[in-house]
Amino acid sequence: MKAANKLAHVLFVVNPISGDIEKSDVLDLIKDFCATHKIQYAFFETTGQNDLDQLKTLLKTENYEAVFAVGGDGTSHLVGSALIHSEVALGIIPMGSGNGLSKDLGIPQDAEEALEVMLDPQFRIIDALSVNNSICVHLTDLGFNALVVKKFNEGEKRGASSYAIVALQEFLSYEPKIYHIETDHGSFSGRAFMVTITNANAFGSNATINPTGIIDDGKFEVCILEPFPKGAAIELLYRMYHDSIDKSVYTRIISCRQAEVLNQDHEEVQVDGEHMETGEKITIKLLPKSLKILTPRLKTQVAY
Numbered sequence: 001m002k003a004a005n006k007l008a009h010v011l012f013v014v015n016p017i018s019g020d021i022e023k024s025d026v027l028d029l030i031k032d033f034c035a036t037h038k039i040q041y042a043f044f045e046t047t048g049q050n051d052l053d054q055l056k057t058l059l060k061t062e063n064y065e066a067v068f069a070v071g072g073d074g075t076s077h078l079v080g081s082a083l084i085h086s087e088v089a090l091g092i093i094p095m096g097s098g099n100g101l102s103k104d105l106g107i108p109q110d111a112e113e114a115l116e117v118m119l120d121p122q123f124r125i126i127d128a129l130s131v132n133n134s135i136c137v138h139l140t141d142l143g144f145n146a147l148v149v150k151k152f153n154e155g156e157k158r159g160a161s162s163y164a165i166v167a168l169q170e171f172l173s174y175e176p177k178i179y180h181i182e183t184d185h186g187s188f189s190g191r192a193f194m195v196t197i198t199n200a201n202a203f204g205s206n207a208t209i210n211p212t213g214i215i216d217d218g219k220f221e222v223c224i225l226e227p228f229p230k231g232a233a234i235e236l237l238y239r240m241y242h243d244s245i246d247k248s249v250y251t252r253i254i255s256c257r258q259a260e261v262l263n264q265d266h267e268e269v270q271v272d273g274e275h276m277e278t279g280e281k282i283t284i285k286l287l288p289k290s291l292k293i294l295t296p297r298l299k300t301q302v303a304y
Contacts, residue, residue: 072096
């Protein structure tokens with residue numbers, strides 16, 4: 001790799017409880033990697049208490065080239081919220097239960113490979129979303145998945161298997177809720193199993209909810225999964241894992257730049273893997289080209 005282009009000064013924001021993964025080994029890996037490659041670094045450990053304000057204050061005092069989220073989508077949300085409309089890049093060391101944003105961006109899921117991005121970095125400017133004036137860097141949804149996220153976060157166990165158990169338990173008794181959605185390119189009114197708002201593609205479980213979404217194309221999608229018979233669940237899961245959920249008769253996807261959702265049943269809402277209190281009306285706006293991301297350099301094929 002080209003040492004001349006490497007980053008020289010970075011911050012690692014560490015979530016100590018994400019993904020039910022012990023962080024001491026990855027912290028040692030980060031220290032050794034940065035020492036080997038003579039990269040100046042510092043750590044910021046989240047506590048769940050005023051993390052965003054404290055991080056913003058720290059970023060005013062230091063000139064970092066990149067800030068790495070060492071955790072899951074919630075940690076990426078925290079760092080992305082601090083860096084929005086900034087020249088400082090968001091890097092990701094995926095250590096969460098799902099890591100949806102990093103997967104959609106093609107960031108290596110192995111910690112050491114993710115660190116190597118610093119040695120020959122490439123930067124991509126992506127769109128983010130404003131959800132009732134809060135930042136969303138990957139995915140917001142209402143309904144079933146948001147309920148599962150809340151129950152999962154309230155539990156003591158982490159990891160993909162624990163999430164799957166919670167999802168199955170909630171699915172057996174879940175009843176679709178009523179939503180009214182107005183966008184600049186269409187509307188919807190009625191019951192939905194869940195409503196997902198994203199300009200990316202997939203949940204951290206690798207289930208694709210928005211197969212044609214592009215994270216920097218100047219629009220986002222409102223993905224509506226309408227009520228379906230319990231017997232159709234296997235087919236829908238198959239479609240999600242084979243990038244064809246948009247072909248289902250139970251799916252409707254609206255591409256837009258702004259949307260307003262009336263959540264009259266006050267169903268759960270989650271933003272980037274974290275429960276969010278929104279009230280009955282939720283306003284979503286596109287923030288075009290607002291977040292700088294550190295990604296692996298694309299490999300080019302040599303023509304012979």
